[in-house]
Amino acid sequence: MKNKRTLLYLVILITLINLSALGTILYQRYKISQPCEPGSSFERVKKEVGLSAAQVEQFQVHRRAFHAELDSLDRLLATERRLLAAEIRTVNPDSVRIAAVVERIGQLQQQSQYRVIGHFFQIKKILTPDQQKKFFAIALERFVARQQFPGSFRMRQDEMNKRNSGEQNLDQ
Numbered sequence: 001m002k003n004k005r006t007l008l009y010l011v012i013l014i015t016l017i018n019l020s021a022l023g024t025i026l027y028q029r030y031k032i033s034q035p036c037e038p039g040s041s042f043e044r045v046k047k048e049v050g051l052s053a054a055q056v057e058q059f060q061v062h063r064r065a066f067h068a069e070l071d072s073l074d075r076l077l078a079t080e081r082r083l084l085a086a087e088i089r090t091v092n093p094d095s096v097r098i099a100a101v102v103e104r105i106g107q108l109q110q111q112s113q114y115r116v117i118g119h120f121f122q123i124k125k126i127l128t129p130d131q132q133k134k135f136f137a138i139a140l141e142r143f144v145a146r147q148q149f150p151g152s153f154r155m156r157q158d159e160m161n162k163r164n165s166g167e168q169n170l171d172q
Contacts, residue, residue, distance in 0.1 A: 018084075077112075
């Protein structure tokens with residue numbers, strides 16, 4: 001009985017985490033689907049990376065395909081999450097069925113991650129080596145640092161800047 005209760009709590013926790021991730025993904029999709037305004041992320045990339053008109057067109061083609069695929073995966077994930085939630089709500093949840101749904105969710109999330117990596121490889125082919133450095137600096141800032149860890153990243157960045165300036169002072 002205790003194992004079932006623990007499993008149920010674990011499944012509920014995983015469901016809440018997945019729903020939070022889904023909400024974040026949907027919010028980000030909504031932001032991306034809005035028209036590009038001056039100062040938006042794609043406009044920033046075009047300006048700072050120095051994309052040519054041909055590169056912008058290639059970017060747009062890859063972006064549309066990429067987001068269409070991710071949207072499709074997101075819909076599948078949402079379906080699986082609904083199945084998981086429905087099973088959790090039953091009077092006697094079936095742990096085997098829950099495990100199968102969680103496994104499918106994991107596979108879909110893995111597919112999403114591989115698709116993101118594939119997208120970056122496609123973009124990399126479009127850019128010159130100098131543009132790649134600029135692009136990946138922006139992407140790293142946006143996707144890894146600022147979006148996921150806004151406060152802690154800035155604190156770590158400040159600490160690293162202080163250390164680096166201290167090291168430079170020691171070297172002089």
